[in-house]
Amino acid sequence: MSARLSSGQPRLDAILQGGLPANGINMVIGAPGSGKTILTEQYIFRNATVERPALYLTTVSEPFDKIIRYAQNLEFFDASAMGTRVIYEDLGAALRDRGLPGVLTRVDGLIKEHHPGLVVIDSFKALHAFATDQAEFRRFLHDLAGRLSALAASSFWVGEYDSADSSEASEFAVADAIIALGTSRVSERKTRILEIRKLRGSGFAAGEHAYRITAAGLDVFPRLADALETSDFALGTTRQSTGVDALDTLLADGYWPGSTTLVCGPSGVGKTLIGLHFIFQGAKAGQPGVIATLQENRTQLARIVEGFGWSLDQQGVHLMARSPVDVYIDEWVYELLDLIEKTGAKRVLIDSLADLYFTIGDPVRFREWMYSLTQRLVRIGVSLFTTLEVPDLFEVVRVSEQGMSHLADNVLLLQYIRRDSRIERALTVLKTRASRHDPEVRSFEISKEGIVLGPSPAQQPSKV
Numbered sequence: 314m315s316a317r318l319s320s321g322q323p324r325l326d327a328i329l330q331g332g333l334p335a336n337g338i339n340m341v342i343g344a345p346g347s348g349k350t351i352l353t354e355q356y357i358f359r360n361a362t363v364e365r366p367a368l369y370l371t372t373v374s375e376p377f378d379k380i381i382r383y384a385q386n387l388e389f390f391d392a393s394a395m396g397t398r399v400i401y402e403d404l405g406a407a408l409r410d411r412g413l414p415g416v417l418t419r420v421d422g423l424i425k426e427h428h429p430g431l432v433v434i435d436s437f438k439a440l441h442a443f444a445t446d447q448a449e450f451r452r453f454l455h456d457l458a459g460r461l462s463a464l465a466a467s468s469f470w471v472g473e474y475d476s477a478d479s480s481e482a483s484e485f486a487v488a489d490a491i492i493a494l495g496t497s498r499v500s501e502r503k504t505r506i507l508e509i510r511k512l513r514g515s516g517f518a519a520g521e522h523a524y525r526i527t528a529a530g531l532d533v534f535p536r537l538a539d540a541l542e543t544s545d546f547a548l549g550t551t552r553q554s555t556g557v558d559a560l561d562t563l564l565a566d567g568y569w570p571g572s573t574t575l576v577c578g579p580s581g582v583g584k585t586l587i588g589l590h591f592i593f594q595g596a597k598a599g600q601p602g603v604i605a606t607l608q609e610n611r612t613q614l615a616r617i618v619e620g621f622g623w624s625l626d627q628q629g630v631h632l633m634a635r636s637p638v639d640v641y642i643d644e645w646v647y648e649l650l651d652l653i654e655k656t657g658a659k660r661v662l663i664d665s666l667a668d669l670y671f672t673i674g675d676p677v678r679f680r681e682w683m684y685s686l687t688q689r690l691v692r693i694g695v696s697l698f699t700t701l702e703v704p705d706l707f708e709v710v711r712v713s714e715q716g717m718s719h720l721a722d723n724v725l726l727l728q729y730i731r732r733d734s735r736i737e738r739a740l741t742v743l744k745t746r747a748s749r750h751d752p753e754v755r756s757f758e759i760s761k762e763g764i765v766l767g768p769s770p771a772q773q774p775s776k777v
Contacts, residue, residue: 318467320352321359321389324647325533328509328518333490336465337513338458340437340484342474343494347505348526350380350435351387352494353469355530357431358389360467361398365430368423369401372408374436388529400427404434412443413453420457424464431467437484438472451483458487479510489513497521499674504641507533523641534643539685546692553660553696554598556590559766563742563751568723570659571691572746574698575666575718578727582738583759584700587725588662589618590763591698595660596629602660604630605649607637607668621763631656637668645669646686653695661690665700683720722746730756740766 317332326332333339333356341349357367371380381401384390391398402423407415424432434440444450461468470484479485491510496503506521524533549570554561561567568574574591576584585608592602604625606614611634615625625632633652635645653661663669670679690697699721705728718724724744730737740757742750756767 318356318360320355320531322355322531322533324535325507325531328507328522328533328535329512330516330518333467334513334515335467336462337489338461338468338470338487339490339492340474340488341469341471341492341494342478344475344496345473347494347496348524348531349471349473349494350383351526352492352531353433353435353471354384354387355389356467356469357399357433358391358394361394361431363397364428365466366397366427367399367431367433368427368429369399369433369435370404370420370423371401372434372436372439373405373442374439380435386528400429408440408443412445413440413449416440416443417453417456417460420460424460429464429466431469432461432464433469433471435469435471436473437470438474438478438482441482447483454483454487485511494524499672502639502672507531523643525641525644532644534641534647537643537646537685538681539688542688542692547694548691549694553600554594555587556592556594557587557764557766559755560587560740560742560764563753563755563766564723564745565749568696569748570696571694572696572722573687573691573720574696574723574725575701575721576698576725576727577701577703577718579703579705579729582727582729583757583764584702584727585617585664586621586759587727587764588664588698588700589621589623591696592630592660592662593618593623593627595696596627599629600659601629601631601656602662603633603649603652603656603658604662604664605633605635606662606664607635607640608664610634621761631658637672640668640672642669642672642682645672646682650689653690653693658695660696661698663697663699665702667702680720687720718744730754 316335318335319326319332341353343349357369361367404416404419407419441450444453470488474482485491488511490512493508493510495506497506505524507524508521509517518535520536520538522533522536524531551570552567553570554567555564576587578584592604595602609617611625611632614632614634618625631652633649673679687697722745726741726743728739730739737756738758739754741754742752758765758767
């Protein structure tokens with residue numbers, strides 16, 4: 314494998330299948346404020362050496378002293394590298410006085426003086442304004458690319474290009490890699506998006522990947538969209554208790570290890586509670602679990618579980634409570650996967666899928682996300698329990714408008730049933746994959762012990 318440049322961010326390097334190929338011409342494009350300069354500086358501070366320093370050349374956009382001032386607030390900035398490993402120079406004067414030929418002369422001098430291993434030109438797009446015509450710019454582009462190739466240096470051309478530029482600007486054809494930074498909008502929510510538009514001589518993870526700008530630089534969250542994994546893996550053969558004895562019986566002794574369970578029902582019917590039974594039963598049996606909720610904060614959930622004799626401080630119970638406001642679904646899922654690995658969790662409760670779905674708003678994207686998550690968990694023997702609210706209070710006619718039920722191994726339906734002057738709760742096992750189950754409708758009550766199943770509503774005497 315050819316040498317690669319690491320960004321210092323493992324997930325971004327994974328998108329690039331190990332990093333950017335060394336000694337190529339890389340374009341970093343996007344709107345103002347999208348993080349182009351920060352990403353470029355991540356690369357130069359990570360890879361520059363005293364023997365082959367990074368040469369950061371500004372044109373007529375932001376002056377280099379302003380770039381340095383903002384860079385000092387970033388964790389990867391190394392003041393001791395300034396002037397040795399990382400060298401900032403201004404091309405503005407040469408550009409204004411002598412145009413593009415002056416730039417080439419100035420670049421030749423700086424290359425001869427510093428022998429750089431990385432060369433940045435920011436902003437590259439600004440150079441277009443100093444060409445007398447398109448032919449002159451193409452000649453300049455050819456001469457510059459030739460110099461950089463002969464130098465065997467990795468180059469970064471940074472600019473505020475838009476989608477129309479990619480078909481018109483000649484530098485896009487010259488570039489070996491193109492990293493585009495932008496935003497995606499769903500309703501009033503905006504998500505920062507990184508996309509690899511081109512990577513010559515290498516594969517990469519296609520699609521839009523969310524990122525945030527932090528003090529450590531760009532934190533990237535690869536799009537969760539796994540291809541089918543064909544290698545064999547072992548599945549457990551001992552059933553896991555649901556935490557509700559009567560439900561275990563309906564499911565033929567509980568859930569299979571690594572299975573995915575979807576519980577659907579209207580508001581307040583007990584979806585979260587039946588998931589909590591599963592988590593706390595697992596902790597009691599020595600199987601750590603994670604409660605991943607976008608419904609309550611720790612204080613609210615602590616009050617709920619304590620009412621049933623449980624505690625969030627119980628050994629083997631781990632909470633990941635997040636707000637549904639400004640959540641990136643791929644950032645959220647990598648945090649969950651990291652927590653599962655750290656705690657050795659074998660059971661996970663996600664409450665609820667609806668909150669996660671609305672962060673995307675695209676049913677196709679959500680299905681591929683759910684497929685990828687369930688496949689990752691089953692391969693490591695983690696059982697997933699998810700909740701989903703349905704709009705029907707009585708006589709539920711559909712389980713999931715997002716088509717989630719086909720990905721679940723077990724589907725439980727909780728609903729309200731009118732019974733004379735009373736409203737009762739009822740549970741039905743709609744589906745268990747690779748197992749028998751009892752599809753009977755069973756009434757249940759919520760007591761201080763949690764969910765207690767009763768007989769079928771049809772078997773109960775009428776109450777007035």
